[in-house]
Amino acid sequence: MPSKHKPLTNTPQASRYAGLDMLATSVAVVRQDGMILEVNAAFEDLLGVSNKVLLGSQIANYFVDANAISEALKGANGDDCAAMRFEAHVLLGGATSTQGLTVPVHVCSRQQAWQARPC
Numbered sequence: 001m002p003s004k005h006k007p008l009t010n011t012p013q014a015s016r017y018a019g020l021d022m023l024a025t026s027v028a029v030v031r032q033d034g035m036i037l038e039v040n041a042a043f044e045d046l047l048g049v050s051n052k053v054l055l056g057s058q059i060a061n062y063f064v065d066a067n068a069i070s071e072a073l074k075g076a077n078g079d080d081c082a083a084m085r086f087e088a089h090v091l092l093g094g095a096t097s098t099q100g101l102t103v104p105v106h107v108c109s110r111q112q113a114w115q116a117r118p119c
Helices: 012-017 041-047 066-076
Strands: 028-030 036-039 083-091 102-110
Touching: 041 083, 066 083, 066 102
Parallel strands: none
Antiparallel strands: 028 036, 083 102
16 A cells, blocks of 8 residues: 655755765654654665655564564653664564564664754
8 A cells, every 4th residue: 555655855854864875774764653754775775675665654564573662652752852772673574574584673762853952
């Protein structure tokens, strides 16, 4: 099912993410409800999933323990500068993949409100 989410490409927020594709580290920008807003090329490569599929989907769909990522997002909710780090495993190809392959990752979850002071 195609995503109804439009990438941030031509928005004021887009300049915030312009350099993400230069990073070798996988990065996903996610809303508090878990919807993926932006990803970099390294994140696409890690999962083997294109940004067209990723954008607008739920980040939890790409983790073995979906509850861990959901709890990290809930924990950051309400605190402008909350951060959490933990070890997890991502599913190559996502939850619908038949590959059954996983990769260990170190997750750094951080919230920063658009209008709030820098953390």
